[in-house]
Amino acid sequence: MNKILSIFFGLILLASGNGFSQDLDELMNAEIKPTINFATATFKSTRIINGHSIEQMKKKQLDFRISHRFGTLNSGTYGLFGLDESHIHFSLEYGIKDWLMLGAGRASQNKTYDGFAKVRLLRQSSGTKFMPVHVSYFTSIEIMTLKFPERPVGTSNYFSSRLAFVNQLLIARKFNENLSVQLTPTFIHRNLVKTELDMNDIYALGIGTRYKLSKRLSLNAEYYYTFNPNAKSLEPRPYNALSVGVDIETGGHVFQIMLTNSQGMREGSFIPQTTGSWLDGDIHLGFNISRVFAFNKN
């Protein structure tokens, strides 16, 4: 009987004493609840290159952006490959909520002010909730403030003529750690256009992508196809906007350096009014600088 009892205790000790750490690990694994894993950093910045990405400022974060586009590379040594000439756009962009971002900016091109709102509708996620894509809605108003040219007597200029409206649906997917792709159906309405050959309503589709080369460097490309471009007979002739660039991230800054055939930096400008041709060397060197400030306590 004693023998039996000692086997007994031996077995009990064995049952309770083996692999405790493993046991603790299992218990903790069970306690860590499955979560929704939202895809983050689909793009490094709120812009892919010229156009908006689905990224936005989080609540109480302010982004100060300065962008430049130089003249065309084919201006040669006389124009120092475009560096003699420069257009600027700067803006302040703020996250009201994690899903709502507002911004206001000013472009030197046509002395244009712009105000925009970006609203997040869906977030890409895996884990306990599956959602294949990010979807955001972007809308902006652009106010051109160039002085109107002299008008014939008896006609007048209206403030409304200065306005253009942009509506975009941003649909993006981060396929893996490195590759993200965004489709951007766009509708732009311009109250007043230069000539009868210019379209008041423009329909376009943007495709943008980012490929991470390293943790802090990514390669971006962006193309906007216009379904009803301004008449080809216009001078200068309209082209679809094509840009390639890199994002360089350094802590609180993101530098974007790009080559693009459009000098405009707002949707109402680079989508309907790109007049440069890549094949002719009308390529602009440019950069965006983003600096983010946090205004939340704790």
Add this chain to the structure above:
Amino acid sequence: MEIFIWDSIFPEFLRSIKINAMLKKLFILVLLVASVGAFGQGKFIAKNAYISFYSSTPMEDILGESNEAVTIMNAETGEIGFQALMTTFHFKRALMEEHFNENYMESAKFPKARFNGKIEGFSKDMLNAPVADIKITGKLNVHGVEKTITVPGTLGLENGQLVGTSKFKVTPENYGIAIPSLVRDKIGKEMEITVKATYLPFGQ
């Protein structure tokens, strides 16, 4: 489950020791209790443990905090474990949080930080005594790299609750976390890790 497995694997064994049915049942019962005990009793758990890491340089202070770490302590052996999902760490600056997950911890690849260790010179009395200094040695697994560390801490009753704390430093480079020279001025050489957990008996 235990019973059936046992019965099917060791029927000859059980028959050979020629004990009556009552004793056999008792034997199985004891085994059952023992194995349940191994999975629950004598353990303390904290499901909302606090873990922070802090780095300070003249350029920038960085503070990431999680209140969702899970820790379990074995009151018999003094073994102690921690697990935390990297995505539960939050920062004042949204960009820091993004960089933390994307550039440094690579949270998609290495979602969890783990620590499995043992309190040195552990005795059960420590769980019913006022807060006292302890030392814990174990394996810290961060960013997929495992290192054995010994850290100071405290353990004991605080306002009638069993509380454990620890404060120690880790060097990110030791865990394969590269900090580029560009941001070297903003991120400290060492991170100060602070841990605080209020334990409850497991299963309550």
